[in-house]
Every structure is written in structure tokens, then in C-alpha cells.
Amino acid sequence: MTVPVSGAVVVGYDASEPSKIAVEWAAADADRRGVDLVVVHAARRLKGRDDAGGDEGADAIAEEGAERARERVPGLTVHAVARKQGPAAALQELSADAAVVVVGHRGRGRLAAGLVGSVAFTISAHAQCPVLVIRGNSEHLPGPDRPVVVGTDDSEFAAQAVAGAARLAASTDARLIIAAAWDVPEANPWSAAYLANVNATEDAAHAAETEAVATVERAREAVLAEHPGLTVEVGTQRGRPEHVLADASEGAGVLVVGSRGHSDLVGLLLGSVSRAVLHTANCPVAVIR
Structure with a gap:
């Protein structure tokens, strides 16, 4: 048939x-x-x-x-x-x-x-x-009381995810929350470089956080250009992206991620972050391509 x-x-x-x-x-x-x-x-x-x-x-x-x-x-x-x-x-x-x-x-x-x-x-x-x-139950639909949460890392695929999340939020009268995770490698306290510059890790953390803030702000500007009446919130948090997004999904109607990403800002790569949130999210997960 x-x-x-x-x-x-x-x-x-x-x-x-x-x-x-x-x-x-x-x-x-x-x-x-x-x-x-x-x-x-x-x-x-x-x-x-x-x-x-x-x-x-x-x-x-x-x-x-x-x-x-x-x-x-x-x-x-x-x-x-x-x-x-x-x-x-x-x-x-x-x-x-x-x-x-x-x-x-x-x-x-x-x-x-x-x-x-x-x-x-x-x-x-x-x-x-x-x-x-x-994930969860069928009452967990996006709406005024359940926002749409989307993760971004400034990649092309993340931009597609943000755009899709914005359309979903606009069509369901939901708030849109744009989240980014940031982190820096842990320094070896016994290395010569670490001993020579104890502020290196703090400087790297500050740079990573600054870039994350800039990333979500760019995403918000892009969304508001297409959906000027949409309520858009942004947030950044230090940590692994799968943990940050799982936390952000609490109380959400849907969590949106891209099908790929890049590693400049802890990428949303399917098989790592996207796969992880499929296990751990507290709401339905949408994978956008």
C-alpha cells in the first residue's frame, strides 16, 4: 500500500x-x-x-x-x-x-x-x-509552562537546531532557552608550565566563558531577527555539555540539539553529547539536522 x-x-x-x-x-x-x-x-x-x-x-x-x-x-x-x-x-x-x-x-x-x-x-x-x-510522559509538551531548551556551540548544525527550536517555541507559545557549556582542560599541577604561570587556567576559563556568552548572545540575536515577539532566555554554565543540557532540560517541554557540532566550544557531536542526552534528559529530545 x-x-x-x-x-x-x-x-x-x-x-x-x-x-x-x-x-x-x-x-x-x-x-x-x-x-x-x-x-x-x-x-x-x-x-x-x-x-x-x-x-x-x-x-x-x-x-x-x-x-x-x-x-x-x-x-x-x-x-x-x-x-x-x-x-x-x-x-x-x-x-x-x-x-x-x-x-x-x-x-x-x-x-x-x-x-x-x-x-x-x-x-x-x-x-x-x-x-x-x-522521554518522560506525554504531558511534557512545549507550551507556556514548559520551555523549549536548545544547546548551541556556534556550529552550522547548532544554528539549525536553534532555528528549529525557535520555530517550535513560537508555534507553541513557549519560551526559548538557549544554553551553552564551556570548560577548559585541567592543568597538571606538577608541570613546569603550571608552576611558571598559576593563572593560566583561570585565564583560559575566563576566555572560554566569554566565548560561550558571546555564542548564546549571537544565537539570541539571530532568533529575535526571525521571531521578534518570542521570549528568549540565554544561559551558560561550566561543565560537560551533556550534563549542562540535562540539567537545563528539567521542567522543559523539549530539549533540542544539533546532529553534529565542533570542538571549539565543547561540540554537540552525535555519538557523544547528543547520544548522552538521549539517555539523561528529563524531557523529550529533538535532534535537528
Whole structure:
């Protein structure tokens, strides 16, 4: 069958609790965007709950997810799709035309919808559209009481993440919080260089903090040029970026990161920082490319 994916929200579903939450979050997101929702159950061997095999059971699981979405958002156009292929491959294929792909942070069986290190990590790294990995519960949506938080390191990919986060904040009446982490290598107290200049580390820390402040201010100016009415807050903190962003995600509706970064300001490189926050964030994580 032809799947009406173009511009739709696509969500992976395997009947696990995290995938149920992902479907509800995706339904609300599709409603906000005014687009269709496509609920996908995928496994190389399609199975029903009794593991007896067969397409019928897989179709039923996909339809169950679709019905959950319809209950969450009555009137939403929802399509149920079962695919006889690996879940990462299925979602990656559908991402070519989707507005966003949504997965839970964990799953079960072959789908493992969003198990960090497998499906969620693979989709976050290779999808052709933004990816949302849902952590927490479905009530954690961006809005007036739950800001959108985005990390930046002044890279091209971070700029794309900031722009995407700003659009999301503007469309949900949420505040936008732009955060940057900074740090300096620890000096060896026994080295000759350290003994010769005990202020070297302090000077480097001051320079790193100054650059971080300049980075978030540049990002704020860029956002306000496009969204003059948006409430934008900025903050910097010393520490590893994954720790800083995880802390900033507390109480947020979504944490946004870029798919790549650079090391000039402790880069947001998928596989390190982005992968780390998929594990530790206190809210859904959006990976923007």
C-alpha cells in the first residue's frame, strides 16, 4: 500500500509503554502542525502478541497504536502501517518525506522503539528529517509552562537546531532557552608550565566563558531577527555539555540539539553529547539536522 507520509508525523509503535507515550506525544504534535499521523509497527518478522507470527497480528498492533492516537486527539487523521523490515530501516525510509519521526526512548522485542544505542540512536543519526525521542510522559509538551531548551556551540548544525527550536517555541507559545557549556582542560599541577604561570587556567576559563556568552548572545540575536515577539532566555554554565543540557532540560517541554557540532566550544557531536542526552534528559529530545 502507498503510505501517505509526505509532511506527516511518523511514529514507531510496538505496544510497549514508552511507545504508547510516543504515540500520544506524536498525535498532539501532528494536531499542532495540522498534518496526518502515521503509526508504524515494523519488525523483520511481523508478529502478533502471541508470537505466532503473521501479518494479521502486526496489523492489529499498528492499528492499536493508531486508535490510541485517535483517542488522544479526536478528529486527527491517523494511518496504521505494518512493515516487514527492521524498525530502524523502516523509519529511516519513511523519514525521507516525513515532517518528523517520533520514537520512544525504549521498546521491546525486535522493534525496541527508541532503545538508545539501537533504534533511537540509529534514527537520530541517519534520518532525513528531525527526530524526537520521547522521554518522560506525554504531558511534557512545549507550551507556556514548559520551555523549549536548545544547546548551541556556534556550529552550522547548532544554528539549525536553534532555528528549529525557535520555530517550535513560537508555534507553541513557549519560551526559548538557549544554553551553552564551556570548560577548559585541567592543568597538571606538577608541570613546569603550571608552576611558571598559576593563572593560566583561570585565564583560559575566563576566555572560554566569554566565548560561550558571546555564542548564546549571537544565537539570541539571530532568533529575535526571525521571531521578534518570542521570549528568549540565554544561559551558560561550566561543565560537560551533556550534563549542562540535562540539567537545563528539567521542567522543559523539549530539549533540542544539533546532529553534529565542533570542538571549539565543547561540540554537540552525535555519538557523544547528543547520544548522552538521549539517555539523561528529563524531557523529550529533538535532534535537528
